Amino acid sequence: MASYLPPAQEVWWKEPVGKDEIVWILIAFTWCMVLFFMMPYWHLYGKQNLSNEAYQTTPAKYQEKVQAMVDKYKVREEAGLPVVAPPPGSDVYLLGRLWQWYPILELQKNKSYRLHLSSADWQHGFSLQPVNINVQVLPGYESVITTTPDRSGEYTIVCNEYCGLGHHTMLGKIHVKE
């Protein structure tokens, strides 16, 4: 008389279904459709969507682009790292490597930037704090995210993909100016 015995009706597909189950299935299915359509809806009307723009690259090629940007737009140094202030709307290249985010960026509030991300070695995690934006960074892949910092201040990039013993020292900075 239990769940672990074969069903009384041999063809279980032909069984009747109770009303509570049918009502619940309809409610749950409706909710599942809401869950599903929220994602395309947000692509159309929401402001936070990751782009589909990504390229295959190599660490060497990507590092060249990063260095070219640093040479062009470097404004000062901070903690031994160059601080770079690229013009609004431009391509900004950020490199994750053992164990730092290179270089430090200085951006302007309410201006858009095309932020490129890639890794020179292992996988890293771009985790912008305290905003809490988290993106996976892979060696060999260059992703492009257009972002618009909408508050000024000092922001930190934590690495949140485990990358070896120095993982907990891997930080980066983004300054957002008025």
Place this chain on the structure above:
Amino acid sequence: MAQFRVCPSSGLYFHKSAESLMKANAVAAAVSLLIAGFLGVLVALTRWPAVHLLPADSYYMVLTVHGIGALIFWIIFFEIAILYFASSTLLRCRLATPRWAWLGFILMVIGAITTTVTVFKGGSSVMMTSYVPMPAQPTFYLGLILFAVGALIGVFVFFGTLVVAKDENTYQGSVSLVTFGAITAAIIAVFTIASGAIILIPTFLWSVGYIGHIDPLMYRIIWWGLGHSSQQINVAAHVAVWYLIAGVVFGARPMSEKVSRSAYLLYILFLQLASAHHILVDPGVSSEWKVFNTSYAMYLAVLASMIHGLTVPGSIEVAQRSKGYTKGMFEWLRKAPWDNPVFSGMFISLVGFGFLGGISGVVMGTEQINIIIHNTIYVPGHFHATVVIGTTMAWMALTYLLIPVLFRRQMIFPQVAKWQPYVFGLGMTIVSVFLMAAGTLGVARRHWDMGFAGSPLGFQYPGTAYVLMGIAGIGALLAAVGGAMYLIVTVGSLVFGKKLEQSAGFLQSFGKPLADAVYNVEHPEQVPMASRTVVEQHGSAGFHAPGTFALALVLLVSFVIYYFINWNYLAAVWPLR
């Protein structure tokens, strides 16, 4: 010679070879849990900022073994035992090819030991995920491959046993719902293990220098076919265990076989797509792919889980009402045997899995919301609700059932067993909730020092984050007490519990059969058919489980509120496109 015995208390039939294999796999599972659980305490004490127990290198080493031991070894050893139980015992038939089953078991043991020892020897602290191009020692991958091959053999012994049962007519019509659930788990297991082989064999060859390059994105997509799908085996299997316990403790029938089995079919078709949950913020994968896969097509596997969420407690309610607990909406639940750890463990597993694990999983698996959650400590918070409160507590509840029935020992310390699900469940709930809370403040997972000591650029998380991590640490200690209670009762009963049958000695708890005289059944009687379900008897008019329906609505309302709160959080971050 007769190969079967019948358990006098439960009426279940055990085939000699199957029984030994179940015991061996269950004991290997308990040993894995002991190791993984102990290491889990060390992890928790290191992430508790005020304690910060281990140095960085041991922390990552211990975290790697904790993950693999708890998520793979403990769970899959136990699952193999469940598969043999759901086939040989529930269908009253002999186990197919027991020698192959032993070979599988031995491979699993060798594999588990190889990988564990490799990590502790150093140079392989790569986490359970072992993302390339960070390398581990070749024996790290080799151990996992051996374990997977062994598990695959176990799965095919299960399929073979189903064929034997059908062939020898040990039952009529369809298999029971519990066996149906086990079949679902086994099918998902084949997919899972195949994904593991497809990615780990080339990675092994890469680690010995035979292959030059493994693409990191390809690795992630295929590896998660192993890493996430292995947790879907758990879902299918622990739902089957919920149904089993509802049947054993309450004599519950499924409310409708059709609904519960259709929900399992949805699992088979859609559950594995969820490996996409880990790729939502990766480059090189399109939004269309992410939306389709992360939603299990269109949340059809979530629909299935929501159905089980109603039908499992619903079947208990119907059984209780038929016994006369009909007062009001909830007398059936109030009068349930709350001091029986088989029931209380199962019920906490059900509620915790649904409310904490299920809701948080769907929310964080939403393509865009994942941006504010990916790789934060919210993720371990979520899966400690699904895998620990959900799966592990279901396994624990089942062990209490199996000690007298399978091991033929009387349980020692029944008072400890009575409280164990509450202590462990409360501890893990604290861990889970507070890790999720700390994750919303951005605290990273798999991270040795949230103070970033030694970094040239400093950063301070908000003070609240430190408090939350501290409370999670206290929760972990409470859960450790609960885990120790479980191991004391189970291992203690296996060694010191009063023997309920003529014994073959000490080793009867560890795989050796009982005394020969106990096996006195040549051919078990055919499995009887279940009585008709409540709907078959009374028709589909009216609500048979109104209390459960009300509880399900509470779940839905919490779900809706929490889901939109998270969209609201997301809307506050920098615009991204």
